[in-house]
Amino acid sequence: MEKKKIVILGAGYGGLRTLKKLQKLKPNADLIIIDKNNYHCETTSLHEVAAGTADADEICYSIDQVIDRKRTLFIQDTVVRVERESKRVILQDSEPVSYDYLLIGLGFEPEFFGIQGMDEYGLAISDIPSVKKIRHHIEDQFKKWGDDRRKERLIIVVGGAGFTSFEFLGELTNRVPHLIARHRVDRGLVRVICIEPTPNALPMFNRHLAEYGANKLIDRGVEFVIGRVSELDGERIFYKDGNETHTLQAGTFIWTGGVSGSSVVGRSGFEQHRGRVVVNTDLTVAGNSEILIIGDCSAVIDPETGRPYPTTAQIAMQQADCAAHNLYALIEGSPTKPFVFKFMGTVCSLGRDDAVGEIMGRNLKGRPASIMKKVIENRSLVKIGGVETMIKKGRFS
Ligand SMILES: Cc1cc2nc3c(=O)[nH]c(=O)nc-3n(C[C@H](O)[C@H](O)[C@H](O)COP(=O)(O)OP(=O)(O)OC[C@H]3O[C@@H](n4cnc5c(N)ncnc54)[C@H](O)[C@@H]3O)c2cc1C
Incomplete structure (x- = not known):
């Protein structure tokens, strides 16, 4: 039988986990994985780098650590679009890559909902360069305050009061005392403000x-x-409460109010809403049974609510297991299986030693929740990077 080619776009939670599974299943196919970076980023910890409580290398590891060089080719390049008719992936710098089967796992981008000035002045937690920028911006504002004493430099505003916002605010409140001490700032001058349209954080x-x-x-x-x-x-953030418009002067504005799936999805002509494609039950795309989409670029409808499940690393990794099975089945000519999401609970960190969460219907708060958060993170690390990566990173607690 002629050897087929499976191409995976994105080495995130979904893409890299799919590759790892496929390398074990050993389909009669060449495997290619493409990512713009040569590292896998533990996106669920990006807020720590943004706040300055962790360094970027603590939450990244080389994609090479997961690749079986005998079976898999890694291409470091940026995906521009997918041409479905010619079955090719168009890359920014390299020649197009052809595929027989394609898995799209290109993750998310910040969604600014057309808010004026956001592209230019808003900061967002989306990848390593973006969180390094946030960290340096905040540090820079404290430094500059030392020169000009403009008090708005010490005001940090966060838009949105969801999961990412709370995780970032938790870390930031751990970091601020260090910045205050280092730059000899009067504690009362530093303000951290969270703006949210509804009272439901x-x-x-x-x-x-x-x-x-x-x-x-x-x-x-x-x-x-x-x-x-x-x-x-x-210099100012304008916000509306009812019909009234208010302003805040602040040196830093960080947006956590929404994300969409990768813009590659829209550029490739898929039927999508905010970069997400409603996939078939086996994760393939309507009209393209050779393409599977998982993670934040996909929308899987929750049969109970009729709405898509929230996009999380948890669902991306579960989809990856199903996608690897189905890609293998497609190569073998055997039936694919439907994806069934099993909600394992969720924990939101609130900074050092504190968190809130719900695991198997039980509420968790404080230190027990924080320990559970670390267990979940380490589990993901082992599931994708393997035990050696966890040991190399010294993550045992
Ligand atoms: C601060 C924060 C905290 C979070 N906490 C949690 C949590 O506690 N639990 C949870 O389940 N979820 C959490 N999430 C959500 C979770 O991180 C995402 O749902 C998850 O990362 C999606 O996985 P994915 O495989 O779709 O994409 P990702 O893991 O984001 O991977 C996408 C990959 O595609 C690559 N890529 C993107 N565009 C291109 C391109 N054009 N060309 C080439 N490569 C490209 C990227 O480099 C990346 O490697 C959190 C998110 C954030 C931001």
Whole structure:
């Protein structure tokens, strides 16, 4: 039988886990994985690098560590689009890559909902360069305050009060005391403000857990403001509460209010909404049974609510296991299986030694939740990078 070619786009939670599984299943196919970086990033920890409580290399490891060179070719390049008719992937710098079967796992991009000034002045937590930029920007504002004493430099505003926002705010409240000490700033001058259109922070949790999280952040000095961000002009943030427009002067604005799937999806002509394609039950695309989409570029409908499941690393990794099985089945000419999501619970970190979460219907708070968060992170690390990567990273706690 002629050897086929399986091409995987993206070496994130979904893509790299699919590759790892396929390397074990050994289909009669050449495997190619393409990513713009030569490292896998543990995206679920990006907020720590943004706040400055972790360094980038603590949450990244080389893609090489997962690749079986006998079976897999890694191409480091940026995917521009997929040409479905000619079955080719167009890359920024290299020649196009042809495929027989394609898996798209290109993750997310920040979604600014057309808010004016956001592209120019807003910062977002999306990848390693973006979080390094946030860290340096905040440090720079503290440094510059030493020169000009402009107090808005010490005001940090976060748009959105969901999961990423709370995780970032938790880390930031751990980091701020260090910045205050290093730059000899009066503690009362530093303000951390979170703006959210509704009073419902952390909507994925029950009210008891959400209130625990919000109260913890309030105790550490975070101010919550109700409002919908409408414009940034580089010095001011405009937000609306009802019909009234208010402004805040701040040196830093970080947007956590929404993400969409990779723009490659739209550029490739798939039927999509905010970069996400509603996939068939076996993760293939309607009209293209040779293409599977997983992770943040896919939308899997929850039969109970009729709405797509939230995009998470958890679902991306479960989809990867199903996708690897189905790619193998497609090569073998055997039937594919449907993807069934099994919700394992979720834990939101609130900085050092604190978190809130729900695991198997049980509420967790404080240190036990924080320990559970580390267990989940290490489990993902082992499932993709393997035990050796975990040992190399010294992650045992
Ligand atoms: C701060 C934060 C905390 C989070 N916490 C949690 C959590 O606790 N639990 C949870 O389950 N989820 C969490 N999430 C969500 C989770 O990180 C995402 O849902 C998950 O990363 C999606 O996985 P993926 O495989 O779709 O894409 P990703 O893991 O994002 O990987 C995408 C890959 O594609 C590559 N890529 C992108 N564009 C291109 C291109 N054009 N060309 C080439 N390569 C490209 C990237 O380099 C990357 O390697 C969090 C997200 C954030 C931002």
